[in-house]
Amino acid sequence: MKIAILSDIHGNHYALEQVLKAAKQNKVEKLLVLGDIVGYYYHPDKVLSMLDEWDYELIKGNHEKLIEGLLNNTIDASTLQKKYGSGHRMALDKLTKTQITKLISASEKKEITLNDTTILMCHGTNWDSDFYLYPDSDQKLLEKGNVVGVDFVVIGHSHYSFVHRNTNSTLINVGSVGQSRSVGGIANWIVINTRNNCFELKATPYDVKPLIEEIERIDPEVNYLKKILIRNNP
Secondary structure (H helix, E strand, O other), rough: EEEEEOOOOOOOOHHHHHHHHHHHHHHOOOOHHHHHOOOOOOOOOHHHHHHHHEEEEEEOHHHHHHHHHHHOOOOOOHHHHHOOOOOOHHHHHHHHHHHHHHHHHHHOOOEEEEEEEEEEEEEEOOOOOOOOOOOOOHHHHHHHOOOOOOOOEEEEEOOEEEEHHHOEEEEEOOOOOOOOOOOEEEEEEEEEOOOOEEEEEEEEEOOOOOHHHHHHHOOOOOOHHHHEEEEEOO
């Protein structure tokens, strides 16, 4: 069985559309989604509609927690918008109560076994959902992703993909579908074949122009939102 693991879509349905097309071409049967459906960009409703066409498992990320904070009035909406843009506000406007409840009530991590392959789904790390791991993180931190009885510990959050093989489990940061911080216009994700535990890191290109046009219309003052989409482009 082939499964695709995605993280940090961030309302970027343009990127997700290309990833899901590639997933079908790769004969993927199931999706694991590691959180951050919302935040930064503007169409989490379309993202969830696309995901609902698949068999998928979901955990929540830090941006779902920010949505919860907005609902509970523990986070200032104007401060959040200045930092991240209008994505969170638009998520509250566009998503149904049922969809919002689904996102904020999801667990922070989940262990799933498919064809004798056990995968631990995490957002940041297996010990802290808001901890950032990078390709150049300290070896001791990467080794904390070693979990007995688990074949793969899969994470996102930092938006940088990498692989670190530990004694018991392979730690994989799947990167970000919606906002790669390595190369703009590339959606990062992975495929795992549960029959033989082979995996492949994927880098799927998509057209950033429609999203940049939206940013210029909705959040022209938040320069980061556009800048990151063209980072390191040739």
